[in-house]
Amino acid sequence: MKNEFQVIADLIEKDKKVLDVGCADGTLMKFLKDNKNINIRGLEISKERVQECIAKGLTVIEGNAEKDLKQFPDKSFDYVILSQTLQAFLNPELVLDELLRVGKKAIVTIPNFGYWKVRFHLLFKGTMPITKTLPDEWYNTPNLHMCTIKDFFHFVKSKDIKIFKSLALNNLNKSTINQSNLGVKNLFADLGIFLIEK
Amino acid sequence: MNNRKNIKTLIVKKPLKLDCGKTIKDFPIAYETYGSLNSKKDNAILVFHALTGDQFVTGINPTTKKEGWWSYAVGPDKAIDTNKYFVICSNVIGGCMGSYGPSHKDANQKVFGTNFPVITINDIVNAQYNLLDHFGIDKLFSITGGSMGGMQVLQFISNFPDKSKTVIPIATTSSHSAQNIAFNELGRQAITADSNWKDGNYTSNETNPGKGLAVARMAAHITYLSKKGLQEKFGRKLQEREDLKFGFDADFQIESYLRYQGSVFVDRFDANSYLYITRAMDYFDLAKQFNGNLSEAFKNTNAKFFIISFTSDWLYPTQENKDIVIALNSIGADVGFVEIESDKGHDSFLLDVPDFLSALKNFLDKSYEKN
Numbered sequence: 001m002k003n004e005f006q007v008i009a010d011l012i013e014k015d016k017k018v019l020d021v022g023c024a025d026g027t028l029m030k031f032l033k034d035n036k037n038i039n040i041r042g043l044e045i046s047k048e049r050v051q052e053c054i055a056k057g058l059t060v061i062e063g064n065a066e067k068d069l070k071q072f073p074d075k076s077f078d079y080v081i082l083s084q085t086l087q088a089f090l091n092p093e094l095v096l097d098e099l100l101r102v103g104k105k106a107i108v109t110i111p112n113f114g115y116w117k118v119r120f121h122l123l124f125k126g127t128m129p130i131t132k133t134l135p136d137e138w139y140n141t142p143n144l145h146m147c148t149i150k151d152f153f154h155f156v157k158s159k160d161i162k163i164f165k166s167l168a169l170n171n172l173n174k175s176t177i178n179q180s181n182l183g184v185k186n187l188f189a190d191l192g193i194f195l196i197e198k
Numbered sequence: 199m200n201n202r203k204n205i206k207t208l209i210v211k212k213p214l215k216l217d218c219g220k221t222i223k224d225f226p227i228a229y230e231t232y233g234s235l236n237s238k239k240d241n242a243i244l245v246f247h248a249l250t251g252d253q254f255v256t257g258i259n260p261t262t263k264k265e266g267w268w269s270y271a272v273g274p275d276k277a278i279d280t281n282k283y284f285v286i287c288s289n290v291i292g293g294c295m296g297s298y299g300p301s302h303k304d305a306n307q308k309v310f311g312t313n314f315p316v317i318t319i320n321d322i323v324n325a326q327y328n329l330l331d332h333f334g335i336d337k338l339f340s341i342t343g344g345s346m347g348g349m350q351v352l353q354f355i356s357n358f359p360d361k362s363k364t365v366i367p368i369a370t371t372s373s374h375s376a377q378n379i380a381f382n383e384l385g386r387q388a389i390t391a392d393s394n395w396k397d398g399n400y401t402s403n404e405t406n407p408g409k410g411l412a413v414a415r416m417a418a419h420i421t422y423l424s425k426k427g428l429q430e431k432f433g434r435k436l437q438e439r440e441d442l443k444f445g446f447d448a449d450f451q452i453e454s455y456l457r458y459q460g461s462v463f464v465d466r467f468d469a470n471s472y473l474y475i476t477r478a479m480d481y482f483d484l485a486k487q488f489n490g491n492l493s494e495a496f497k498n499t500n501a502k503f504f505i506i507s508f509t510s511d512w513l514y515p516t517q518e519n520k521d522i523v524i525a526l527n528s529i530g531a532d533v534g535f536v537e538i539e540s541d542k543g544h545d546s547f548l549l550d551v552p553d554f555l556s557a558l559k560n561f562l563d564k565s566y567e568k569n
Contacts, residue, residue, distance in 0.1 A: 060535075
């Protein structure tokens, strides 16, 4: 399992009710269900991934987060997870608002466009950056709204969203992001993980 | 028409008050079972049939001598694995395969015809519930069915919220739409316009409104297929001829196909049953039973739901299936949903659609493991 998923799992207490938005093949869901007795649901847009989740015995709803989150009542989950998908929505702000409405807390991870390799790629090669967390070409990437850890940090602050934890991940290294080290983390982390609440 | 041998029947002694206000008692429910009930009696699946189905889910139907209507899904090692599960299916009341219906006789030994009480989906599942007592089953492992079978699934879990662990409505709706009612009315009008219908008394008149019933079936059959499916299968292909004949015989293969579908249907189905069952479907509106709030229908159940729709089904489209998902999510129920890609229209649930069959199998088997 990806290191990112381990970090997400560590943020969630046992026996909670969790919604994984864009749950893909259900790897994280299965881990949470088997290891933390989590009452877990998934929302996934790809029919193939939905089938994979069903084959794992997971409860998954085929759907689109931008349209289908509205069916869930306010605060009906302890946690809502959104892993590396926020930047792919037409309206990320609306999705973020929905995550925080449906979940008591939300865990959002973002691929960091401020990561030094991304900056170097654009600076020296002059072409759109391709990295481990941003593997696609400009013409076929699903990412519409790339942002940096710093952008996201400022964005949530401006929306009066409470940040419980913000973590920077670079391969296996996990560290805490705060106001004073934001610039450094924004350069050296390829992934940001935020535990937030509104 | 009704070859009644090989039909298992349960006589329900207990009176059943119908939605129309009448009460029936000592009435027969014809059923069939597949696989065997285990000692814990926790492996039973109650399957509900659609409008023209019957209790002969799989294997050779003793009446039609053809494969059962859900042979792709039910049987040893299939999606609903009869090596593992005990499958029960009964003919709906109002039907014509042995359960109490308009072709039965009243107390005066006169065939009911249209004197049979108008029944509803609610009446149908309340009658079927007696099968649980008959087999001594406290809780079913699953209930499932497509189309009108799905309506019965929804009604059953609403009426008996703790009687099934899992619930699988397929290609269905919680409320019959105007379009659904319109197509059913077309079928009913075709039957009653047949001069052989005789106000429903065709048995005593020794006639049969076969032409009307065949037209009803032809019209309905079109609604079970998709435009793309029809086009790919038939297109404008001609029926055993080189060119158009400038007449009204079946020039096109699609015409010949529909005529055939109509004619074989007449051999196995009763015209009055068609009227009664389509009426039951039209009256189905689960939300209305709960003052317009569909979620209320499910608020007392802890069952695990899995809802399946098909992309090319325009009779009970994905959105109507999703409305059920939304109603369940709004009360925090355990619900999964998948829309299966298929060109085969509403009939997809009856056909060899591998993604559908594997989803059904995986859901059942994984849920059963946790038993």
